[in-house]
Amino acid sequence: MTQKTIACLTKLRPFFGDCLNRMQQMGHLDLDSRKGKAPGGYNCPLAESGAPFIFMNAAGTLDDVTTMVHEGGHAIHSFLCHSLELNGFKEYPTEIAEVASMAMELFTMQHWDVFFSDPNELSRAKEQQLERVITIFPWIATIDKFQHWLYTNPGHTSKEREAMWMSILHEFSSPVVDFSGLEKYRAVLWQRQLHLFEVPFYYIEYGIAQLGAIGLWQQYKNNPGQAIENYLSALSLGGTKTLPELFEAAELKFDFSSATISKLMGFVKSELDQITLTTSS
Template structure:
């Protein structure tokens, strides 16, 4: 194996090299310097912007490590306290300075001499931040962040017992692929009953979060939190109405296709009542796919797979492994979910997962690996804000890699039939993702634009689930679980309104994969060029650089759905 170069943190030009962030006083002097520094030339303005970016990168990375470590071990009170120190003692004091620094930037006439092609997206974002900032919201943000942490802590304690062993929800869910239907039902009911134990706690937590978010929106002059978040997330390229139309397109073109998938499964399984615990098992009675054993093998095979796409991609994962920027296996006390956390100062991100050895874990790894590659490709951009991409772009990087990497999944599967099964499952999931995305997003729109209680929320979820869920699955006896299915979606609690982007990016990823099939390495070059832009161009321009359109019209949804169906037929036949 070629020796890799491990990146080092760049030499700091503004922040002290030996800074230990254990008090606000140690940080305040840097903000005061930026606030009171004279800026009389364009060169001085750029130096000021770079110094501010360096400070933000240092602080963000320090907070990131606190968040990562706390999630890895939610039982460690010291780790929680260290992260809460950030939430309580640092973040609230940074916000007023950010507002003042943003105003200082916009009020300086030299801003008009900055290259508009390079800085227009950044300046647009600064203007929007100033517009929605309210000092009254600072303590509410602090309270909200603390509340959001409670979700991970609650879910991390969810375990079931099976054959004398404690299993996390992720480990237990892997058993839903077992061929023995009685085992699947038993596991499903155990998972369901365990989730129901925290139903009221999660309802109460969500009510608290909704109330806090409403207050934040009202303070900022918005009628509802949905409209506030569209502004806060910088959604300049589409509206709430566009989202509703996207929901309708998915319901019209994708849901019937998914129902056909489920009906075929029901027929092939030869069962009269197709239950929720029948949706994951192999229809031919084959054992669950096992692409790797343990995190080390997952890492090694991912590196091999990515190397075949482009050696640089494999090197990214290799660097992260060498630097111990990977924590992949599910274990007790570890918060649920998976993420890639960018670390802007060192420029080498961190991947966090809850792997149990399943095909879904393979997909999660290449998904987060796509995010990581994006982070590496944009690491040399001049300021931190250039590297902070909107989720419509971030998820394009990750979801495209899910499909592109399929060409080399023979690294994970030596058996051709298993490889075929894995590809079929992935392509079907690329469409199956869309109705769930639409359901969660439509649910959020309703939640934050309508006053309601927990019972009305359940009724609305059932209504939406009827629109986007399978009409083949028999929920008799499981109605109570069905009405709280939304509680398992982390985004609702921790990152509200970060979800429709998965649907938009899924369409983009399918389009990139189509380009990859047609044009091979040329499509990879365009993919790389798009990711290198970071957030220096609009979403539409970044998609265009990747060789595709930022489009979620009904005709485009239909076109890409038909393309996936055609590719499925090729693999099956």
């Protein structure tokens, strides 16, 4: 897993591979599954050495590939901010932190043959990745709308809560899937989103970041070198600028109008269609 990730990131830009190589030499990559290890993955910046630590619980699934390159993006961000003068500058808004990681997921896709030798599996992995990039938005909208109701109506009963959840869920879900027999589970589906309990009003950040990541990927498809330069320039600023300025440094629009979002989603759809075509041919 480690060598493959390093190879994949090196193909994108040797500096990216060097960062992970350094972490590996320092023993800062704790990736493989072992008994009792917590699930998930994260990148922990370490202020003194500048080389962060990645913890994850890899078991050879597709999710592990995306988690690894995702955390790799966070790690590159940590390296880029290490030389900033104040520790406070090395802390940046979550939205730009997730642009670093989510854009890395999309940038690396063209080199995922490192992880998947079977062309059909490779196409399926890319297809699933792009489906996730699309379906995350209605889910974010559902969670965000629900939590606004939840926290601004603290006196609600559990019956009212369930009714509100089901109505919002229907608003943002497609009616084409038949969920008959699963009503009991659908009614409590919101409980799987820990942000509702731990960090209210935070979940929308992922949507902002995902749009930034798609924008960078679109730049990458037109001009890979320039897109990577824009990525590096924005991330190197750490937390010395505001979020709109950081987006601007990456030549990204800080605009969430339906016109801009629909253009970005049209781009993702055209990429998805190309993958599907390859699979069926």
